[in-house]
Amino acid sequence: MGLESLGHNFFTGQLEDLVKWARRNSVFPATFGLACCAIEMMATGAAHYDLARFGMEVFRASPRQADLMIVAGRVSQKMAPVLRQVYDQMVEPKWVISMGVCASSGGMFNNYAIVQGVDQIVPVDVYVPGCPPQPETLVHGIITLHEQIRTGELTRRRAGGEPLVVQPELQSAHQS
Amino acid sequence: MSDTDARENLLEPPGDAGPEVAPVPDVVAAAVIERFPGSQFHSSHGQAVVYAARDELGAIAAFLRDEQQFTMCLDITAVDHLLDGVRHCPEGVEPERFEVVANLVSHARNRRLRVICQVPDADPRVPTVTDTYPGTNHAEREVYDMYGITFEGHPDLTRILMPDDWDGHPLRKDDPPARVPVTFKGDPSPR
Numbered sequence: 001m002g003l004e005s006l007g008h009n010f011f012t013g014q015l016e017d018l019v020k021w022a023r024r025n026s027v028f029p030a031t032f033g034l035a036c037c038a039i040e041m042m043a044t045g046a047a048h049y050d051l052a053r054f055g056m057e058v059f060r061a062s063p064r065q066a067d068l069m070i071v072a073g074r075v076s077q078k079m080a081p082v083l084r085q086v087y088d089q090m091v092e093p094k095w096v097i098s099m100g101v102c103a104s105s106g107g108m109f110n111n112y113a114i115v116q117g118v119d120q121i122v123p124v125d126v127y128v129p130g131c132p133p134q135p136e137t138l139v140h141g142i143i144t145l146h147e148q149i150r151t152g153e154l155t156r157r158r159a160g161g162e163p164l165v166v167q168p169e170l171q172s173a174h175q176s
Numbered sequence: 177m178s179d180t181d182a183r184e185n186l187l188e189p190p191g192d193a194g195p196e197v198a199p200v201p202d203v204v205a206a207a208v209i210e211r212f213p214g215s216q217f218h219s220s221h222g223q224a225v226v227y228a229a230r231d232e233l234g235a236i237a238a239f240l241r242d243e244q245q246f247t248m249c250l251d252i253t254a255v256d257h258l259l260d261g262v263r264h265c266p267e268g269v270e271p272e273r274f275e276v277v278a279n280l281v282s283h284a285r286n287r288r289l290r291v292i293c294q295v296p297d298a299d300p301r302v303p304t305v306t307d308t309y310p311g312t313n314h315a316e317r318e319v320y321d322m323y324g325i326t327f328e329g330h331p332d333l334t335r336i337l338m339p340d341d342w343d344g345h346p347l348r349k350d351d352p353p354a355r356v357p358v359t360f361k362g363d364p365s366p367r
Contacts, residue, residue: 078339110354112338112346 016154023067023093024149026055027142030066030090032083034073037100040132041072049135054142063089068145069122070138074102075115087122095149097141098124101131204244204282204289211239218266223290227269230293233278234303234329237291240280241308246289249309250279252316254295254323258349265294273297274325278305295325304329322347 029051033041045051045059060066063086075083087096098118101107104127106116118124125148128141200206200217202224209215209226212235216227228236240246255275257263265271272294280289295302304327306313316327317336324345327333335342344351 077342078337081339106356110356112344112351112353112355114355116355 019154020150020152024146027068027095027145027149028058028060028066029056029068029070030063030086031059031061032069032071032086034071034075034079035102037072037103037132040130040135040138041070041099044135044138049139051139051142054146056142063087064091066090067093068095068097070097070099071103071118071122071124072099074100074107074109075118075121076113077115080115080121083118084121095125095145096122097126097128097138097145099128099130099138099141100133101129104129107131202289204240204246204285204287207244208236208239208289208291212236216266216268220290223288225290225292227266227292227294230276230295230302233276233291233293234305234308237278237280237305237308240289240291244282245284246280246282246287248281248283249305249312250281251277252305252312252319253277253279254319254325254347256323256347256349270294274300274323276302276319276325300325302327306330321345324348 033039043049045057051057056068063069067090069087069090071083087094096118098104102109102114103118104124106114108131110116115121126141126145128138130137133141200209201219202217205217205224205226208228209217212228212232214229215232215236218225218227226236237249253276255277256273257271257275258273263271274295274297276293276295278291280291282288293302300323302325304312304316306316306327307329313331314336316330317333319325320327320330320333321335321337322345334340338346
């Protein structure tokens with residue numbers, strides 16, 4: 001970015017960088033706490049671990065206003081079409097974090113009632129393992145998602161596209 | 177108004193036994209067997225159980241509620257004995273694959289009773305008890321959903337736990353238990 005002539009109150013930058021900066025610094029999660037992982041998600045949003053420092057403290061109840069769906073908890077067979085419908089109602093750009101082992105792979109529930117991994121229903125960007133994951137683990141997953149947003153394509157086509165491979169460089173993250 | 181013999185030890189031999197048939201130690205079970213001959217009494221760990229013919233389940237429920245003061249049906253559930261190596265049934269009871277179990281409570285008399293019906297696999301039908309105990313509506317739907325046993329006369333026999341278009345009855349022993357075949361190191365036999 002061109003910060004040399006700040007005295008004139010202008011700075012320049014690439015449009016893509018500015019758009020990605022805006023997108024990753026105000027990701028609004030949708031309320032999709034299903035089970036025990038929801039408690040850890042609430043703890044992450046609470047004072048000690050604090051999602052507000054990422055601009056994420058507002059959990060939007062309406063999927064139209066949400067950017068990120070954190071699937072926190074086990075998804076039952078009956079809940080699966082509801083999950084898909086909420087995901088479809090979200091507006092692009094949207095991301096999905098699969099929080100906990102039950103959302104990532106069915107967890108300890110390898111049975112008739114639980115969907116074996118929410119990626120059977122929606123495309124997932126970041127998997128956060130744990131039962132439940134510590135709030136720090138979820139924050140790590142969120143930072144990984146921010147890295148994906150920072151280094152990924154602006155307009156992304158999921159269907160038929162190649163998977164995004166991201167090496168989060170935490171030492172150079174959060175440029176501003 | 178509780179029965180004085182509510183705490184009787186059912187395993188004690190009765191006082192004066194009749195010449196051929198020993199009287200049933202539980203008063204209510206005796207009344208059920210007298211009204212519905214063909215039922216069998218069994219004492220399960222000190223609890224009174226009546227094994228009845230499945231066509232009479234609705235009539236037995238009505239009899240127990242109206243004449244024996246069993247105002248509460250705790251649960252209707254089922255058992256699948258497909259994988260039992262040895263089947264334990266009291267004599268006089270024809271064992272089938274499924275059992276439908278009704279647990280009944282009389283608060284006035286401080287008694288409990290279990291009624292068990294054998295249900296064959298080829299024809300899994302049982303009369304409903306929802307007209308006697310309306311609270312068993314969901315319990316019978318759950319038995320239908322999990323075992324595939326239909327309750328004749330039920331007002332709305334649809335799936336309650338699984339999605340409406342689910343294929344199969346999950347708690348049957350021949351329904352596949354695991355969705356993902358999982359093996360662990362040193363696992364002797366695959367499921």
